[in-house]
Amino acid sequence: MRQKTVALWVQVFETDVLKPPNALSDNEWSFPMPKMKTKSSAKKRFKVLGNGGVKRAHAFKRHILTKKTTKNKRQLRGTSMVNDRDLASVAKMLPYA
Numbered sequence: 001m002r003q004k005t006v007a008l009w010v011q012v013f014e015t016d017v018l019k020p021p022n023a024l025s026d027n028e029w030s031f032p033m034p035k036m037k038t039k040s041s042a043k044k045r046f047k048v049l050g051n052g053g054v055k056r057a058h059a060f061k062r063h064i065l066t067k068k069t070t071k072n073k074r075q076l077r078g079t080s081m082v083n084d085r086d087l088a089s090v091a092k093m094l095p096y097a
Helices: 002-014 040-045 070-075 084-093
Strands: 046-048 054-057 079-081
Touching: 040 046, 040 084, 054 084
Parallel strands: none
Antiparallel strands: 046 054, 054 079
């Protein structure tokens, strides 16, 4: 484990990802920030529009459709917009959208 860590640090120094303190103005270490990951479930369910809104599909349309009325199934067609109260959580799941 120790050798892997040392080898990783050597690789980091050689690729200039991590700059030594004398190369920086404030004598601080410079680490590249980790990339935020997009939630796979969110990228399958939501589409971000040009105006900043988020489009989603209606729920209750996958199974047990025989007991639902035709009117109910018709009204669940298509897409709708994510509620304003939920936009923050959706935006957190889709950081680069």
